[in-house]
Amino acid sequence: MLRWASVTRRQYTTSGIDSLYGIASVANALHTQKRRALELKVQKGLQHSNQSNKKTSVAAILDQCTKRKVPIHYTDKGELNNLTDNRPHQGIVMKATPIATMGLRCLMPLADNTYQLDPSDSKCDPVELRSPSNRLPLWIALDQVQDPQNLGSIIRTAHFFGVDGLVLCSKNSAPLSPVVSKVSAGAMEMMDIYTTRNLGTFLQISHENGWQILGAAADGASLDSLSHDQPRILVFGNEGTGLRTNVRRHCDTLISIEGSMEQQQRLGVVESLNVGVAMGILVSRLIQ
Template sequence: MDKNKNNEHNGLVIGRHAAMAALKGTQAVNKVYVQEKLKSDAVSEIIALARRKSIVVSRVPKAKLDFLSDQQNHQGVAVSVAPFQYATLDDLFSRAKEQGEAPFFLILDEIEDPHNLGSIIRTADAAGVHGVIIPKRRAVQLTATVSKTSTGAVEYVPVMRANNLTAVVKELKKRGVWIFGTDMAGQDFRQFDGSAPTAIVIGNEGKGISPLLKKNCDGMLTIPMTGHVQSLNASVAASLLIYQVYTSRGK
């Protein structure tokens, strides 16, 4: 791999929605790249916002954006940002308190696909999840692809990185949060009441939830299926469970 290319690709947010969210968010923005001769209302809005914030806007050839984005679909816009800022557990609880709501968190156990992580964060933002917890190792981290897939929701949903998810679960339980995992044998998720302080654990795309983490859950939820394939994509399963909590809270 080209070392310079890898360095330039790090800290890059691509796509129009993600770029606008980055400019409106709290993360430091270094520079905005816009494809030369590209004209649209969305692009004009991005340029205007960047200039109001005194951020340098650079018009570049499409080939340059292709290079910076590692040939991803950048929609003619890329934003160079400082590394994503991860939250603390206290930040997550503070967010719930500020909104006057019982805490609602997601714990993602070794999610590896950046598109899954981005989709989950997008749904989490839509349904008022107060924070997402991911492990530091053996899992995808916040990247440009995650940001683009989330359509910029990474700017609004606090994400915490944990050295040990089991230790975090134990701390959450001490603070009065109920932990629920997903399993083929469990309570039908459609009857689940998530109005109490709740954290939902979503397992790895292939292996599911690790045995130790599952052992520390207060209960398991199952998503009934009648088809031949008895499994769902991680982001789809997360969406169903997130909206069950959302609905049970009367939202």
């Protein structure tokens, strides 16, 4: 995981203070320390839960907050429901500063199993990353994915498969909110997430630096035809409209997932996969 000590970050989240909720999200946020924890609110009696796993997890959160002198307040379920708009908070809500991202201009060439991230802010130094020992790097770029449920699912899957990086459009994308963190099962707190002001330019320059750009599209080709000699960026489009025209232009190849039914049989039933599901299938194939 990238350490941010020497990197200037730009917020790309909801404004103000986040009410982070759910055991996994809160525990991971405390572990990575990408946010500043301000206050922990715990449902009364939760520390005495009969569920051993939950009791152990809550105890660990309380221990971390105590060590860091984060104020702990016990309250009723109603207050926690209000803070989370009645979402499943598991009796834990932590007030924290928003998580922040680093803006990127492009990915630099891969050489000697290392490559650099070129920040969009000229005042920031490039960040060096090492390629995995058993494969070439794989990054995910999201072209205006706006549903927080989909974004959370994508982040969770990307983290599970060990995707090397995730890039979002800085405009017209779902913000990195507590909802996204909860849906990601806390993976949003663990994974390094980046933004770009112009996805087309990011892809173009990264391609010039030796990265293969793959676009996920219904009219794409089979994965079997792909070469495996370049680092890759896999691009997914908006849930409703797919990849924008200017983004498709910068893709070397469009790829798709073949279903078991003929196209004419699928029409009127299920024409395509959810973007989060499609991402999981494609990444599991590409990362092998």
